[in-house]
Amino acid sequence: MKEVTVSQRPIRRALISVYDKTGLVELAQALHRAGIELVSTGSTAAMIIDAGLPVTAVDQVTGFPECLDGRVKTLHPKVHAGLLADLRKDTHLAQLDELDVAPFDLLVVNLYPFQATVASGAGPDECIEQIDIGGPAMVRSAAKNHDSVAVVTDIAAYPLLLAAVQAGGFTLEQRRALAARAFAVIAEYDVAVAQWCARELVPSEQVWPDFAGLALSRAAVLRYGENPHQQAALYADQSAPAGLAQAQQLHGKEMSYNNYVDADAAWRAANDFAQPAAAIIKHANPCGIAVGADVAQAHRSAHACDPVSAFGGVIAVNRPVTVALARQISEIFTEVVVAPGFEAGAVEILSAKPSLRLLVAPQWQPAPVELRQITGGVLAQIADRVEAPGDDPSTWVLACGDAASPALLGELAFAWRAVRAVKSNAILLAADRATVGIGMGQVNRVDSARLAVSRAGDRANGSVAASDAFFPFADGLQVLLDAGVRAVVQPGGSVRDEEVIAAAKSAGITMYLTGARHFFH
Numbered sequence: 266m267k268e269v270t271v272s273q274r275p276i277r278r279a280l281i282s283v284y285d286k287t288g289l290v291e292l293a294q295a296l297h298r299a300g301i302e303l304v305s306t307g308s309t310a311a312m313i314i315d316a317g318l319p320v321t322a323v324d325q326v327t328g329f330p331e332c333l334d335g336r337v338k339t340l341h342p343k344v345h346a347g348l349l350a351d352l353r354k355d356t357h358l359a360q361l362d363e364l365d366v367a368p369f370d371l372l373v374v375n376l377y378p379f380q381a382t383v384a385s386g387a388g389p390d391e392c393i394e395q396i397d398i399g400g401p402a403m404v405r406s407a408a409k410n411h412d413s414v415a416v417v418t419d420i421a422a423y424p425l426l427l428a429a430v431q432a433g434g435f436t437l438e439q440r441r442a443l444a445a446r447a448f449a450v451i452a453e454y455d456v457a458v459a460q461w462c463a464r465e466l467v468p469s470e471q472v473w474p475d476f477a478g479l480a481l482s483r484a485a486v487l488r489y490g491e492n493p494h495q496q497a498a499l500y501a502d503q504s505a506p507a508g509l510a511q512a513q514q515l516h517g518k519e520m521s522y523n524n525y526v527d528a529d530a531a532w533r534a535a536n537d538f539a540q541p542a543a544a545i546i547k548h549a550n551p552c553g554i555a556v557g558a559d560v561a562q563a564h565r566s567a568h569a570c571d572p573v574s575a576f577g578g579v580i581a582v583n584r585p586v587t588v589a590l591a592r593q594i595s596e597i598f599t600e601v602v603v604a605p606g607f608e609a610g611a612v613e614i615l616s617a618k619p620s621l622r623l624l625v626a627p628q629w630q631p632a633p634v635e636l637r638q639i640t641g642g643v644l645a646q647i648a649d650r651v652e653a654p655g656d657d658p659s660t661w662v663l664a665c666g667d668a669a670s671p672a673l674l675g676e677l678a679f680a681w682r683a684v685r686a687v688k689s690n691a692i693l694l695a696a697d698r699a700t701v702g703i704g705m706g707q708v709n710r711v712d713s714a715r716l717a718v719s720r721a722g723d724r725a726n727g728s729v730a731a732s733d734a735f736f737p738f739a740d741g742l743q744v745l746l747d748a749g750v751r752a753v754v755q756p757g758g759s760v761r762d763e764e765v766i767a768a769a770k771s772a773g774i775t776m777y778l779t780g781a782r783h784f785f786h
């Protein structure tokens with residue numbers, strides 16, 4: 266005989282109301298075979314009937330017809346009393362008897378596809394029609410009453426449901442987990458509806474709505490955070506474009522918190538370029554960025570920028586990893602490689618390194634909005650990635666020196682694009698579409714210039730420089746001039762621009778002003 270635990274509740278009567286009918290017939294068949302009475306709404310019931318199974322239509326239970334284009338189907342005390350009766354209480358049992366309400370032991374619901382309707386670009390009326398009301402109401406009732414009712418809101422949980430039916434019912438522990446999941450499903454749905462309403466129904470010049478919600482699902486528990494004594498997890502945001510959080514790991518040790526931070530920085534930097542590009546990141550800063558005829562060449566150039574720092578780095582490329590690139594990487598101690606794909610031979614070569622993490626990231630889509638936590642709140646900004654002002658060299662103003670040849674302008678455009686991947690204050694030296702010296706994260710621009718020049722060594726002579734923000738004084742620029750930099754691109758806009766431009770002019774170099782800056786903190 267099957268052993269049934271005290272907390273298990275046998276399932277005798279189920280209410281099924283699903284928009285997505287995947288797996289419905291198989292589920293209904295299994296429930297029917299187990300002797301469970303099925304009650305169902307409109308087209309869910311029709312599909313069960315078509316499968317030759319007995320089902321009670323919900324309007325027979327309520328004695329009230331589905332009406333108003335389906336806006337009212339299950340919103341009835343006969344349904345909700347059946348879902349909310351606490352079967353541990355004699356008073357509730359007595360009232361059910363008096364009111365002639367039969368209790369439900371199981372609710373299976375999935376909701377109208379509101380988020381998908383919005384994503385399809387549907388108009389407001391259609392979106393509003395796809396706001397499910399009766400479904401969430403039932404889910405909340407059953408989830409609150411999980412002591413008596415099991416609620417299943419995911420098609421993926423049908424196998425678990427069938428196993429529970431076989432076992433004589435869900436345990437209390439399982440019903441609690443299902444209830445927690447159900448409330449999370451409703452919360453995510455409500456956040457989507459609330460955000461859409463704030464945006465669409467209350468038109469405003471204001472970009473930022475009054476309400477912003479986040480619905481995050483835990484994607485992984487990480488070994489630890491930035492340091493071993495910090496616990497950490499990865500959460501995925503289904504409402505944001507897919508990115509690193511959704512990347513597929515092909516090989517290697519578990520991703521760590523710092524691996525994710527660096528992989529994200531690398532992935533963003535590599536995808537800032539249309540040409541094949543490679544970015545090597547350490548501690549969220551680049552130690553090399555380059556473009557090339559292919560990713561192997563781009564990586565060679567990026568690595569040459571600072572081979573010492575690239576040791577133990579994270580590499581991202583914006584094209585699939587080729588065998589040639591894999592061979593190069595296998596020579597260097599690397600933590601993570603992120604790419605849109607890997608050639609089969611490349612995986613084979615890189616898999617020889619047991620710890621090296623290989624990540625296939627979803628197609629690059631920049632996040633439109635970036636969030637950053639501060640104590641007591643969150644800062645939100647439009648991401649500095651898409652069509653930034655000042656990106657197009659034809660809009661730059663020549664501050665001094667000869668107008669750049671197309672080749673030199675190309676070098677400057679590369680440097681200007683790359684510098685926005687560098688934490689401020691950022692000074693970046695480049696030659697042949699590759700960084701040769703990067704000064705990052707200093708609290709004054711002179712030190713960033715010194716760092717860039719010292720890292721570049723002899724390569725500073727004849728290189729081009731980009732500064733993420735204006736030079737407040739001529740001193741930072743002077744460091745670059747003394748090292749032999751031949752052209753500079755910077756935003757301009759300092760009260761001492763004249764002084765800065767005069768220094769560039771007396772050194773005989775070309776200087777362009779972009780009119781826009783790229784602070785990155």
Ligand SMILES: NC(=O)c1ncn([C@@H]2O[C@H](COP(=O)(O)O)[C@@H](O)[C@H]2O)c1NC=O
Binds near residue numbers: 284306338339398
């Ligand atoms: N209005 C109601 O009373 C109601 N009750 C259940 N629903 C939803 O109707 C859908 C199923 O309807 P049908 O069985 O007709 O395909 C489910 O997604 C369920 O969440 C309702 N629809 C919208 O609110």
